[in-house]
Amino acid sequence: MPEFPAVRPRRLRATAAMRDLVRETDLLPRHLIYPLFIVPGAGVRREIAQLPGQYHLSADAAVPEVAAARAEGIGGFLLFGRPPAGGKDAEGSGAWDPTGSVQQAVRAIRAAVPEALLITDVCLCAYTDHGHCGLIKAGAVDNDATLPLLCRTAVSHAEAGADVVAPSDMMDGRVGAIRTALDGAGHSGVAVLSYAAKFASGFYGPFRDAEDSTPSFGDRRSYQLDPGNARQALAEVAQDLAEGADMVMVKPALGYLDVLAAVRSATTAPLVAYNVSGEYALVRAAERAGWADGTALALEILTGIRRAGADAVITYHAREVARALGRR
Numbered sequence: 150m151p152e153f154p155a156v157r158p159r160r161l162r163a164t165a166a167m168r169d170l171v172r173e174t175d176l177l178p179r180h181l182i183y184p185l186f187i188v189p190g191a192g193v194r195r196e197i198a199q200l201p202g203q204y205h206l207s208a209d210a211a212v213p214e215v216a217a218a219r220a221e222g223i224g225g226f227l228l229f230g231r232p233p234a235g236g237k238d239a240e241g242s243g244a245w246d247p248t249g250s251v252q253q254a255v256r257a258i259r260a261a262v263p264e265a266l267l268i269t270d271v272c273l274c275a276y277t278d279h280g281h282c283g284l285i286k287a288g289a290v291d292n293d294a295t296l297p298l299l300c301r302t303a304v305s306h307a308e309a310g311a312d313v314v315a316p317s318d319m320m321d322g323r324v325g326a327i328r329t330a331l332d333g334a335g336h337s338g339v340a341v342l343s344y345a346a347k348f349a350s351g352f353y354g355p356f357r358d359a360e361d362s363t364p365s366f367g368d369r370r371s372y373q374l375d376p377g378n379a380r381q382a383l384a385e386v387a388q389d390l391a392e393g394a395d396m397v398m399v400k401p402a403l404g405y406l407d408v409l410a411a412v413r414s415a416t417t418a419p420l421v422a423y424n425v426s427g428e429y430a431l432v433r434a435a436e437r438a439g440w441a442d443g444t445a446l447a448l449e450i451l452t453g454i455r456r457a458g459a460d461a462v463i464t465y466h467a468r469e470v471a472r473a474l475g476r477r
Contacts, residue, residue, distance in 0.1 A: 186203065186231070232246075319372040342395065
């Protein structure tokens with residue numbers, strides 16, 4: 150009978166203390182960025198049917214939400230906005246309105262929770278009457294005509310007090326244009342987090358319902374990345390960094406962990422992954438059906454995203470995971 154091997158890997162898994170000692174990948178509340186859906190009005194806290202446990206919040210209602218999440222150790226907040234009813238137009242002008250929902254929320258949160266890291270999504274899709282991320286000319290999104298509108302939006306967010314602006318539109322050249330606009334307006338200290346590798350994904354459905362940003366015609370495949378193209382994603386990341394992006398993002402996360410790992414290998418820049426609405430909704434659906442422990446799934450998913458190379462993860466699970474980590 151062969152001698153039992155001297156190496157016993159289970160020794161390193163025998164106790165909780167040992168497992169903690171040799172753990173290779175940490176997941177902490179500071180690694181999490183919490184997305185918030187900001188809407189016009191006052192006193193609004195309305196659960197989003199497609200995203201159970203997430204809410205449409207008016208600017209005043211966002212303040213206690215951020216304060217509570219910050220007390221739980223969450224690292225940052227990503228704000229999405231919507232215009233008032235009837236406020237959409239062909240240009241998406243509500244995106245840069247200084248009295249817009251995001252601008253109001255940034256000012257209110259900055260005054261009440263000054264230490265909070267505030268990131269704002271820079272895009273036009275929730276504000277255009279056609280639902281696309283840029284200006285439409287001759288039936289298609291006009292890349293270059295869109296850039297000044299994105300710049301106006303980014304500068305309006307910086308003027309309200311945002312720490313980071315995050316262009317999600319996927320127009321060519323938008324990072325360089327926004328960096329130039331911010332610097333020219335005296336906001337050289339505001340960072341740019343680029344949605345550098347944003348894929349045309351079916352996992353965005355619940356978000357588009359929550360933001361009322363589904364295109365009224367066509368789709369976004371002419372400007373978002375083809376899900377089959379990892380090398381192209383790396384090229385987009387390199388281009389955005391060359392244009393002045395301070396951080397880059399891979400979106401979605403779960404179906405693109407190989408891309409996330411490849412980006413991590415290619416750059417030392419801070420890397421963010423977006424655990425998107427469809428990924429969150431699948432966990433909630435499994436939980437409600439009694440098929441899984443939703444929080445346990447979330448912890449495992451986010452740990453996997455971190456293990457693949459993400460420095461931070463944007464996730465709707467942020468508060469439940471922060472609370473779960475606090476109980477450990």
